[in-house]
Amino acid sequence: MSRVLRELPKTYDYREVEARWQQTWKDEDVYFKEGSEKPQFVIDTPPPYPTGEFHIGNAFNWCYIDFLARYKRMKGYNVMFPQGWDCHGLPTEVKVEEIHKITKNDVDRQKFREMCRELTIGNIRKMRASMRRMAFSIDWSHEYITMMPEYFGKTQLSFLRMYHAGQIYQSDHPVNFCPRCETAIAFAEVNYSDRTTKLNYFNFSGLEIATSRPELLAACVAVAVHPDDDRYKDRKGEHLKVPLFGHEVPIICDEAVDPSFGSGAVMICTFGDKQDVIWWKVHNLPLRKAIDKTGHMTQIAGKYEGMDTTSCREAILADMKSEGILLRQEPLEQRVGTCWRCKTPIEILSEHQWFVRIPHEAALKAAKEVKWYPEHMFLRMENWISQMEWDWCISRQRIFASPIPVWFCKDCGEIILPEESELPVDPTVDAPKRPCPKCGSSNYIPETDVLDTWMDSSISVMHVTGWDGTQKVPPLFPAQIRPQGHDIIRTWAFYTILRAVSLTGGKPWEQILVNGMVLGEDGFKMSKSRGNVTVPEEILEQYGADSLRQWAALGAATGSDIQFNWNDVVAANRFLTKMWNISRFALMQLDRAQYKADAQVTALADRWLLTKLSQTVRDVSESLETYQFDKALKAIREFAWDVLADNYIEIVKGRLYSDSDTRDGACVAIRTSMDAICRMLAPFTPYFAEEVWSFMEESSVHQQPWVTFSYEDEEAVRSGEILVQVISEIRRYKHDKGLALNAPLGNVTVYTTLAVDDAGDASTASNCTLTWKTGMPELTQVVSGVKFDMGIIGPKLRGKAKGFMQAIEALPKESLTSVPAMITVDGEEIAVPEGSVIPQLSYTVAGASVDLIPVSDSLVITIEQ
Secondary structure (H helix, E strand, C coil), X not given: CCCCCCCCXXXXXXXXXXXXXXXXXXXXXXXXXXXXXXXXEEECCCCCXXXXXXXXXXXXXXXXXXXXXXXXXXXXXXXXXXXXXXXXXXXXXXXXXXXXXXXXXXXXXXXXXXXXXXXXXXXXXXXHHHHHHCCCCCCHHHCEECCCHHHHHHHHHHXXXXXXXXXXXXXXXXXXXXXXXXXXXXXXXXXXXXXXXXXXXXXXXXXXXXXXXXHHHHHEEEEEECCCCHHHCCCCCCEEECCCCCCEEEEEECCCCCCCCCCCEEEEEXXXXXXXXXXXXXXXXXXXXXXXXXXXXXHHHXXXXXXXXXXXXXXXXXXXXHHCCEEEEEEEEEEEEEECCCCCECEEEEEEEEEECCCHHHHHHHHHHCEEECHHHHHHHHHHHHHCCCCEECEECCCCCXXXXXXXXXXCCCEECXXXXXXXXXXXXXXXXXXXXXXXXXXXXXXXXXXXXXXXXXXXXXXXXXXXXXXXXXCCCCEEEEEEEHHXXXXXXXXXHHXXXXXXXXXXXXXXXXXXXXECCXXXXXXXXXXXXXXXXXXXXXXXXXXXXXXXXXXXXXXXXXXXXXXXHHXXXXXXXXHHHHHHHHHHHHHHCCCCCCCCCCCHHHXXXXXXXXXXXXXXXXXXXXXXXXXXXXXXXXXXXXXXXXHHHHHHHHHHHCCCCHHHHHHHHHHHHHHHHHHHHCCCCHHHHHHHHHCCCCCCHHHCCCCCCCCCCHHHHHXXXXXXHHHHHHHHHHHHCCCCCCCCCCEEEEEECCCCCCCCHHHHHHCCEEEEEECCCCEEEEEXXXXXXXXXXXXXXXXXXXXXXXXXXXXXXXXXXXXXCEEEECCEEEECCCCCEEEEEEEEECCEEEEXXXXXXXXXXXXXX
């Protein structure tokens, strides 16, 4: 048999334990093994922005990833759990501008990029430390950083491949534009917020128009009405003069106009919203650009030139009032598109940008081939793809991002591209290696726009599966799973599918695991402005990583939003304390004296425990296969706490403290259970599981295979539940009688329809002489006395109450089975108040008086008085 190495300390010191194992574990133990014969399990891990703070949403998401990574390793898979860093983009630039109190235009382009890189490297270092403290079993040998040449060179390679395939093009087209960040953004990056504004009705050359954006009056190119609107039936083709600006615009008919909104006549401007773009295209209308990239009015706005949009709106409304053309104003509820980073309302501007064509059918087909967890999340992808009308704008007017590998011929405007072997390149630094392919000129203009950061992260799966450009399909492609939040289904998930289809022709992963968002304790999305943010470091310091990991597992069903609650973390910490006490008791008993490790398990309680363990292993395994982490951990905790600690150990303590042969079976059952519990807890509480395991074995629990224990014994299931129920009922009886749980009880007989042989455990656990009998007892029921309901007697009888009770107690006991309707009290006949007298029944079995516990029709307990 295996001997326990040493006794567990009295208390579990998570700070000491977690720090020690963090220093003990070796990174290479979780590396993906090239050439391994094990089946691969490659995880396309989210590369977070390196903000320096590993926030609670990150912690939640990475807990999910680590649960499945650790489980799959134990199941025999060659797991790759890489870590990427999505460095490029607005968040870093904005932070650098904030730190150095500059804008991106205040310093040299390369200097600004270097400032961004320095900040990013420092932030990555901080976040790595948090990840290690959380015990995430990351394969650091497969770490990637998107700002490094070896990665963004692949981004540029994908750009060239898709450009040559006709999937990327450059064009003048309306795009969503953030005037604060001074860059185009994709539709997927537009967030929406509710606001109340004013709907302004004004006289438009004799026609009443309602608009919420009078500042776009200079950009008006037409007025639209519904063709069936009788108010404007004969006015199609007429021209109206735009108030305040004087240019003429036509009246056009279009079925998209809502006659019930405003006056039914709509001002079409370039561009107020997405519908304006559609009308502009369909009706071939001119383009009037009234707002520039900084959010200020252009030259066509006349005297309003240079104003920001808010000031322009106020000025135009004031002029309308002074000229008497503003008729009235009404409050209007609107959903306004804002920049996903700075929250500034976006404008739709027509700009020369780079676009990726959307392969709607191919992308949807690939998305359908992926197994979605939970399944309903696929609907979000399907809806997003089906409603996409514009191609993906991939160019950004920023600095810190992957350069677009393009130059333009200064003489003829031809696009000049590098060879794939020349990548990576920065066209603002590097010169083209060859002259213009069209005119032979060596004069060039570099492309200063950069790529959308999603162009980097959307090839993460290509990178981690080994893409180097020499093969169309990477050697490990597709990955087995993509874990991510539901908030980036329309961005990261969609763009990755699009790019995988474009570059390889197939789906990027076999499965996608979608988690929800973390809400504050108040039930709202965490934000500094609400003051409901909780940071992981605070939780780690107070309760440790394993408690935080349990919160992540138990807080919500997969895919659902999870509310952070300190009480849940406290409860998780208490479970570790309880589990530590269970482990300490169990291992002390195993080490107290020698036992036969190969002993046959024959006692009912031992067999019952093993059937419950077998069912738990089955439930946990099935839950983990479908990533239902909450169900899996609940099953482990219920077995450890309810079954093992509260029932089984209490039942078999007598045998454990004895020197009889029956002790061996109990030791085997406990040792088997502790082994399984440690293995099942390992993905969830890696520090705790490793610590307890180290007291049982010299190896690491994280190097063990997953639990395969199986034990079938239907009789033990049925009889064991009866045994547990009987002991529970006797405990309740003692409690109700005011007795200590270990107080002696005398003779107890259990009558049941099943023959039960409990090896004497019930007698020992209940401190009584307990006899099991098959069948039901022959009970004789007698009245032993009465109880009185003073709430009835007092108000009804008042001064006669005492005499009434004495008269009832003086009646023969046999007559109390049915209390008489009238009773004589001090010579007076009075009515017995209904419900005032309650006969007290007792029972006898074979003449012996007993207390009766009728548990069910098939289970009765008698206790001799």
